[in-house]
Amino acid sequence: MTANGMVGGAEDLAGALVRILGPDRVLGREQDRLLYEYDGSVSRRMPDVVVLPDNAAEIVEIVKTARAFDVPVVARGSGTGLSGAAIPLEGGIVLSTTRMNRILEVDFRNRRAVVEPGVVNLNLSKAAMAGGFNYAPDPSSEKACSIGGNVATNAGGPHTLAWGVTTNHVTGLEMVTADGEIVRTGSLAAADPGYDLTGLLVGSEGTLGIVTRVAVRLVHELESVRTMLAAFASVDLACRAVSEIIGNRIVPTSLELMDQICVRAVSKWMPSAGLPQDAGAILLIEVEGVTDGLDSLAEEISEICMTAGAQEVRQAATDSERASLWAARKGTFGAIGVLAPNYYVQDGVVPRTLLPDVLRQVYEVGEKHGLEIANVFHAGDGNIHPLILFDDAEEGAMERVLAAGKEILQACIDAGGTLTGEHGLGMEKNRQLPDLLDEADIAAMVAIRDVFAPDRLFNPSKIFPPELSARHNRPQVAEPAVGARD
Numbered sequence: 427m428t429a430n431g432m433v434g435g436a437e438d439l440a441g442a443l444v445r446i447l448g449p450d451r452v453l454g455r456e457q458d459r460l461l462y463e464y465d466g467s468v469s470r471r472m473p474d475v476v477v478l479p480d481n482a483a484e485i486v487e488i489v490k491t492a493r494a495f496d497v498p499v500v501a502r503g504s505g506t507g508l509s510g511a512a513i514p515l516e517g518g519i520v521l522s523t524t525r526m527n528r529i530l531e532v533d534f535r536n537r538r539a540v541v542e543p544g545v546v547n548l549n550l551s552k553a554a555m556a557g558g559f560n561y562a563p564d565p566s567s568e569k570a571c572s573i574g575g576n577v578a579t580n581a582g583g584p585h586t587l588a589w590g591v592t593t594n595h596v597t598g599l600e601m602v603t604a605d606g607e608i609v610r611t612g613s614l615a616a617a618d619p620g621y622d623l624t625g626l627l628v629g630s631e632g633t634l635g636i637v638t639r640v641a642v643r644l645v646h647e648l649e650s651v652r653t654m655l656a657a658f659a660s661v662d663l664a665c666r667a668v669s670e671i672i673g674n675r676i677v678p679t680s681l682e683l684m685d686q687i688c689v690r691a692v693s694k695w696m697p698s699a700g701l702p703q704d705a706g707a708i709l710l711i712e713v714e715g716v717t718d719g720l721d722s723l724a725e726e727i728s729e730i731c732m733t734a735g736a737q738e739v740r741q742a743a744t745d746s747e748r749a750s751l752w753a754a755r756k757g758t759f760g761a762i763g764v765l766a767p768n769y770y771v772q773d774g775v776v777p778r779t780l781l782p783d784v785l786r787q788v789y790e791v792g793e794k795h796g797l798e799i800a801n802v803f804h805a806g807d808g809n810i811h812p813l814i815l816f817d818d819a820e821e822g823a824m825e826r827v828l829a830a831g832k833e834i835l836q837a838c839i840d841a842g843g844t845l846t847g848e849h850g851l852g853m854e855k856n857r858q859l860p861d862l863l864d865e866a867d868i869a870a871m872v873a874i875r876d877v878f879a880p881d882r883l884f885n886p887s888k889i890f891p892p893e894l895s896a897r898h899n900r901p902q903v904a905e906p907a908v909g910a911r912d
Contacts (some may be wrong), residue, residue, distance in 0.1 A: 438815070439495045440475050443519075446487045451478040451525075462520045464500065465694040466567075466748050467510040468770050468824070473500070480525050482600065482608055489636065491605040492519055492883060497585040499899060500885050501632040503543060503575035503887040506567045507853030508771050509722070511579060511631045514898060515887040521636065522576050529553050530639070532563070543574025551644070553687055559644040560892040562589035566756040573640050579850035580629035584755065587806035588714075593850060599629065600639035604879040612641065631850050632885040633895075634878040642762035650717040651679075652724040653742040654749055657705035657730040661685050661801065664707040665781040667734035668805045671711075671727055672778065675848040678727070680712040681806030682755050687765070688802045688813075692754045695761035704739065710755050711806065735859045755762035758802045759813070766815035770827045773849035774838030778808040788812050794833075810838070810846035836861065841866060851889045859891060868894065875900070 432833035442450045454796070463472040474497065479485050498518035505512055513519050527544035534557040541550055545569040551561045554728045564583040565571050571581070577599070580593040588597075598612025611709060612624035627634055658664040668681050684692070689701050689708060701708060709731070713723055728739040742748035762769050771843040776784045785801060792814070803810040813836055816823045835845055835855065839862050845855045859868060872894050875882075882897045890897060 442491045464508040465505045465512040469510045473514040474517045476520045485602045486606045501636045503572035506571040508849040509852045511852035545573045582848035585681045597642045598641035601635035601637045604883045637892045639657040648714040651714045653748040654711045656709040656739045657702040657737045658707045660706040661736040664780045678713045682710040683805040685801040687800035691761040694764045768818045770814040772812045776843035777806045780841045795830045808860045
């Protein structure tokens with residue numbers, strides 16, 4: 427055994443990687459690798475080795491080494507993903523981009539920034555705000571999630587109803603291919619000739635290449651903002667209010683819904699938010715624009731909500747009140763910890779008008795399996811995030827949770843929706859892809875993947891069912907039990 431803790435063939439791999447990075451940036455001891463066996467999902471698998479590169483040139487050498495040793499490479503950002511996309515299901519190398527966290531350029535005149543993949547989302551937003559701009563995609567995990575991970579899953583956030591998801595704001599990428607070449611896509615132009623390779627790479631979950639730089643579009647901060655909270659007796663009424671608002675040709679920047687379970691959790695964790703305790707559901711509504719006319723727009727939305735059955739509608743009177751409301755919304759996932767030791771989050775999308783029907787099915791699934799399910803989601807987009815509460819220490823709980831999650835996603839598909847809005851397919855939804863797409867659709871995507879990475883070097887056993895995504899010439903990898911280690 428070496429000082430890095432590698433044994434056998436892995437020892438040779440570690441030695442090759444140490445020659446590239448030095449001993450301090452190659453982690454082989456079990457206690458170090460344990461930190462990289464999970465992300466924000468519920469499954470686990472320990473990598474054979476973890477590397478911490480500083481730049482694209484080092485990644486080139488890592489990729490060439492991986493090919494020489496015939497081991498897969500899984501790129502990993504901050505580890506906040508929620509579909510198992512960063513879990514090294516087939517072992518191999520986990521390539522952490524956390525050291526590549528530099529903001530390389532902020533160009534306010536051309537409204538763009540260039541960053542490395544390890545830059546935390548909120549840090550980019552703060553850099554943009556210094557010049558009166560903003561980076562619009564704002565996942566609830568923005569304080570921790572990295573831009574590289576956002577690109578991998580095409581992340582969204584509460585403000586994507588008006589501003590769009592990550593792909594709408596990425597103008598170019600630099601990546602390392604499976605051949606160990608550095609390729610750049612996109613430009614500063616509004617549109618490029620030829621194939622939209624940037625658009626293809628965003629959302630590919632690290633299966634096509636390893637992103638080393640990201641060019642993003644910045645938007646002007648708008649003059650004024652109004653943030654409102656509307657309380658309803660039920661989720662049904664709140665969902666109908668969402669449809670009524672948009673049906674009246676009003677598109678807020680945010681339309682977020684929290685059910686009573688979430689209100690209860692947040693109120694215990696953050697009582698200063700002042701959420702109405704008797705509400706069956708609340709909507710957090712935000713509109714932005716020029717100051718003139720914004721108050722009348724907010725009043726119109728308030729009237730629509732009251733007509734739709736709201737118990738009350740109130741508007742944040744100060745910046746601190748607005749910040750408190752958003753802290754409550756973005757902290758909901760963490761607040762669930764006051765109700766249960768564990769939760770499993772899903773990420774389906776349904777037509778907005780069918781939200782009441784699908785959410786009723788979600789609650790029915792919970793009752794069927796004896797599980798409490800909380801709902802907090804982007805109602806304006808129809809992007810739901812059911813949180814299935816459970817105790818991992820309870821025998822058989824995980825099996826019931828996984829069965830419930832599968833049924834919830836099937837309800838989304840049956841309603842004409844899809845399997846993910848921003849968390850990606852990863853290893854937790856890939857088996858359901860054939861329920862959504864036919865064989866020809868999937869075959870077309872697999873063909874594209876095999877052009878970029880014919881030996882499935884990058885993040886194998888993700889996105890597609892195992893028979894189409896596990897590495898060539900290897901036995902099919904069974905999905906590990908939760909908590910399983912190598």
